[in-house]
Amino acid sequence: MSDIALIEETARRAIADGLTPEVIESAEAGEWSEALWNRLEAQGLLQPAAIAESGDPAEGLEIEAAVIRAASASAAPLPIAETALAGWFLARHGIEAPSGPLSLAALNGAEQLTFSGGKASGRLERVPWARDSVGIVAVAGDTLLFIDPRSAKLTRGVNMAGEPRDTVEFDAAAPIASAAGADREYMLCRCAAVRALQLAEAAARALEMTVEYAGQRKQFGRPIGAFQAIQHQIAAAAGEVASARVAAQQARLAIAEGGNVLFACAIAKARANDAAGAVARMSHQVHGAIGFAREYQLHRFTRRIQSWRGEYGASAFWNRRIGEMILNERGRSVWSIVTAAG
């Protein structure tokens, strides 16, 4: 087993051991899953990329992806991806990340934050787990800010999966730290690439549950998976999962190797949005009524999929960006753009 696979397996086990039905229920009710968080932190599974940033950046991203795969495949109700992302940006800007959950605000244009005279003011919407985090990474102009949510007015919100998405308003708040040289678009791309990976892995798990269910559920005297009408829906979804996973990997490679980050991340998010949406629809159709029931676990994945599709850019947003990039490169063939991007 490679190091990356070993890390993924370790994370899977740690989450599986700590994610009891009681933990799932209390997280759905809005409670912070302290014990599960501590378990993962004790294993050194949080902020993996920030840890590796000092060494090989590509390896750091692969370690981060391994942990996020494990978290997404079990729908762990914690800001594991957000903490990794925020930690990675802090490390890049030479800011030491504190221990504890982190968040970041990289929405596509809706938020406004200003920074002058050492104080941050403005409003950030739908910030993941702001209420539970020890700090939020955000960008004002070209300054990276690391802000304490306790210095803000916080209004609670959730996404369809019950994950906290809070609004925070700052009025001349002094950040914990700040650094120059931030790039909002780069941050949005990096976040979109991570959501793409989460979507691909949640979709992979929904597909796996559906294959298992179709093999067990019997109607008309045989497993429903023996019917071609079912087989073909599931087969088409397998193609969606495979391409979403590859798109997420291509985005990671572009980030690690300094390729066309905007192009690769836009493709990854658009592809994962549509792929995961199709897999969610198919999974519910094949599961029938039971998949719609709260007691059954499928919705933990499909509610995340339907929430994440809109976060950090829905498909039309990214497809338009890709199309405009191509249309604006007058004199260059589409093919030369596609092949240059890797």
Added chain:
Amino acid sequence: MKTPNFDARMNFPEMERVRAEIREFLAADPAMATPRADCWSHFDDAFSRRLGQAGYIGMTWPKRYGGHERSSLERYVVVEELLAAGAPAAAHWIADRQTGPQLLRFGTEEQRQRILPAIARGECYCSIGMSEPDSGSDLASVRTRATRTGDGWVINGRKIWTTYAHRSHYILMLCRTSEDASARHRGLSQILVPLDSPGLSIRPIVNMAGAHDFNEVLFEDVHVPADALLGQEGAGWDQVMSELAFERSGPERFLSSFVLLEAFVERARREPSAEAAILIGSLISRLAPLRGMSMSIAAQLGRGELPNFEAALVKETGSLLEQDLTEKILGEIAPEADPTSEDKFRRLLAEAMLHAPSFSIRGGTREILRGIIARDLGLR
């Protein structure tokens, strides 16, 4: 549940070297004055000979058989560049993609030396002899029979949808060589038949685009020598299955009408719109990961693996994309297709639309491919 194995890490400098070379070759070639939609169904033997002379056919084969001992990823680059440029690549396509590799894997030394160098020169073309009038998706039901005689085989039966049989040199047949009804699959063998054999007749089948690439090939007491057998007698089914990873995984499953997208973008650059940008993005965001998947398979084939599951996934998602590309451009934005137009975009749109139904049929129908995927997922 089996998980497909795709790895999009592809960063080899030799790939970009060969890309620059083939682009230079194509830019200077006279055949490229008229790029074609569904270009690998356009036959131009002079073009294939020039390509062969330049070393772009049989690229991965050993030099002693006329090959060039380049990597499977270098070959991948050449193939995708031909498709993206709309090159008329039909003449050598089947021989380079699957008949040659089958000869390398299963052929005798004599067979390889006799046929492979001519294929690599771009002078010898091959057809696929799988489907029959009563055997399409149910391939194992083929009835064309090869019977042993004193010095070889006598073949009787008919093959259909044999692309360019009328302009090729060999047909690689899947024949029944045993009548044991309990061994439907084990009674099959592959036989390589010269298309000018006495007793063999070729009848054209014109397609809905008005082109003649298909044929029906009739075999009436066609005699071939014993060494026409490819591989083992009775192993035809397994051999054909190993051929399909080559047939199904390549970039022709999603790039055959890429020139239409180029022409659409040229047009949209003159009159930009948000709808056009979103459509272009929605196609590119499907194409880029597919390309990664297909290249990953090329690397696996180069290592001697047979990724049939992955190949089925590429063909299935690829043919959907190819059909959507044409469908969305024609159906939503630019309906004025015209196969006779001087305008490149209108002509390519018509060519692509009139070929689109074949995308999810040739090389295994959508239904067969979804069945293969379902089997590998453990559903059957």
